Amino acid sequence: MRIGIFTETYTPYISGLVTSEIMLKKALEKQGHEVYVVTANLESFKYDYDEKERVLKIPGIPTGIYDSRLSSIYPVRAVNKIKSWNLDVIHSQTEFAIGTFARLFAKQYNIPLVHTYHTMYEDYIYYITKGYFERSSKKLLEYFTKFYCETTATELIVPTNKTYKLFKEKYKFEKNINIIPTGIEVERFYDENIDNNELKELRKTLNIDKDDFILLFVGRLAKEKNIEFLIRAEKKLKEQNNNIKLLIVGDGPDKEKYEKDAESLGLADNIIFTGKTAWEDMPYYYHLADIFVTASKTETQGLTIIEAMASNVVPVCMRDEAFSSMVTEELDGLFFETEKEYVDHIMRLYNNPKELEKFDKQARIQAETYSSKYYGERVLEVYNRAIKEKKEENRYGIFSKIIKTIKERLK
Numbered sequence: 001m002r003i004g005i006f007t008e009t010y011t012p013y014i015s016g017l018v019t020s021e022i023m024l025k026k027a028l029e030k031q032g033h034e035v036y037v038v039t040a041n042l043e044s045f046k047y048d049y050d051e052k053e054r055v056l057k058i059p060g061i062p063t064g065i066y067d068s069r070l071s072s073i074y075p076v077r078a079v080n081k082i083k084s085w086n087l088d089v090i091h092s093q094t095e096f097a098i099g100t101f102a103r104l105f106a107k108q109y110n111i112p113l114v115h116t117y118h119t120m121y122e123d124y125i126y127y128i129t130k131g132y133f134e135r136s137s138k139k140l141l142e143y144f145t146k147f148y149c150e151t152t153a154t155e156l157i158v159p160t161n162k163t164y165k166l167f168k169e170k171y172k173f174e175k176n177i178n179i180i181p182t183g184i185e186v187e188r189f190y191d192e193n194i195d196n197n198e199l200k201e202l203r204k205t206l207n208i209d210k211d212d213f214i215l216l217f218v219g220r221l222a223k224e225k226n227i228e229f230l231i232r233a234e235k236k237l238k239e240q241n242n243n244i245k246l247l248i249v250g251d252g253p254d255k256e257k258y259e260k261d262a263e264s265l266g267l268a269d270n271i272i273f274t275g276k277t278a279w280e281d282m283p284y285y286y287h288l289a290d291i292f293v294t295a296s297k298t299e300t301q302g303l304t305i306i307e308a309m310a311s312n313v314v315p316v317c318m319r320d321e322a323f324s325s326m327v328t329e330e331l332d333g334l335f336f337e338t339e340k341e342y343v344d345h346i347m348r349l350y351n352n353p354k355e356l357e358k359f360d361k362q363a364r365i366q367a368e369t370y371s372s373k374y375y376g377e378r379v380l381e382v383y384n385r386a387i388k389e390k391k392e393e394n395r396y397g398i399f400s401k402i403i404k405t406i407k408e409r410l411k
Helices: 016-030 076-083 097-108 134-152 161-170 196-205 227-240 255-264 279-286 303-310 339-351 353-370 372-396 398-410
Strands: 002-006 034-041 048-050 055-062 069-071 089-092 113-116 155-158 177-179 213-218 244-249 271-275 291-294 314-318 334-336
Touching: 002 016, 002 097, 016 034, 016 303, 016 372, 034 076, 034 097, 055 076, 076 097, 089 097, 089 372, 097 113, 097 134, 113 134, 113 372, 155 161, 155 372, 161 177, 196 279, 213 227, 213 279, 213 303, 227 244, 227 255, 227 339, 244 279, 255 271, 279 303, 291 303, 291 339, 303 314, 303 353, 314 339, 314 353, 334 339, 339 353, 353 372
Parallel strands: 002 034, 002 089, 034 055, 089 113, 113 155, 155 177, 213 244, 213 291, 244 271, 291 314, 314 334
Antiparallel strands: 048 055, 055 069
16 A cells, blocks of 8 residues: 655654654554655755655745744645655645645545544644634634544544544534554563663763652643643652652753743752653653653643553653543552642652552553554554545445445444
8 A cells, every 4th residue: 555644743853743653654664555754844945855765845934833844735846746656545644734735635636535633732722822812713723623624534533532522522523533542662662672881871961860769751841731730749759858850851942941940949950851852762761760750631642651651660640531541540550630649649659669660560561552563553444444435435426425424323
């Protein structure tokens, strides 16, 4: 099968979305499929095609949201290149410029379109509105999302039940929805694949002592991740034990603010900011940690949770449906709702190393169910269904849509 992945962001940009795209591409290629990527050029305003990796980069302009860029809606120069690929299916990963390009291209050349909805955009709307017209903006966003996912996509994929409920209960989405948690290369994070000498060097570079108990957060340093919660709680943890430290891995628009917050609270020695890190180095940061922590409530899934669990690191998470599908409370992780609960959980595991070890072992077992191989197989099933649906649509025209609607409503 010849598959086209259309996305606004791709490597070298680092995010959960990019991780899922890389994992999917690798998993499908291992099964013998040809996978092409169409994305915006993050490095320069020019066209670029990597023949070996099959990655086409289209000129884009900065959005002002982290490192992402937007391309033109229908870049004519790219059309001829993509036509030469003879794609069997298009898989869009974004609803915006390149997502619209995917939709237009799929429609013009009669190619089935599968779409994955990755981001709860309502939680990010303030980046655009700056606090103004939020209600009307959210309504417009809802309309746009429904139009793209319901009117144009042949099949829709979401990563968790939380996102499924958004479409079914709030958006009243009537089409079929496939819940497929994103997979990762879990083997990258296993203990046996870590070079202990490199780990020691990293520990030395970050000035982490042997007796330090490390809490790890990995992600974008921005308002929606609720990092202020972790910083405030760190002050209370320091009062109980000065060896409990918070390692924050990532970059973002609020990094400087958080660094100043840590300093003003007297936590400069207890909170370590690494900044942006290379994708290939990430397993080592997880293996520095004793506990993985997150207070975010805006995730659709949270791949960092799976990465931590694969690294034998127990997650302590804000209670949220995006995480409850991955973490089993009191078996391989813990949930909290208040700062007191969070602090109590950390101190409980700090004071009970045997219990922490038991949690860690279960965490790795759970992570194994999120392999990229299984993820690729599930997505491939959706591709085959979309191709079949497109053939039926071409054969029976409007009647195929009526039959499909009846089938979906009878489920």
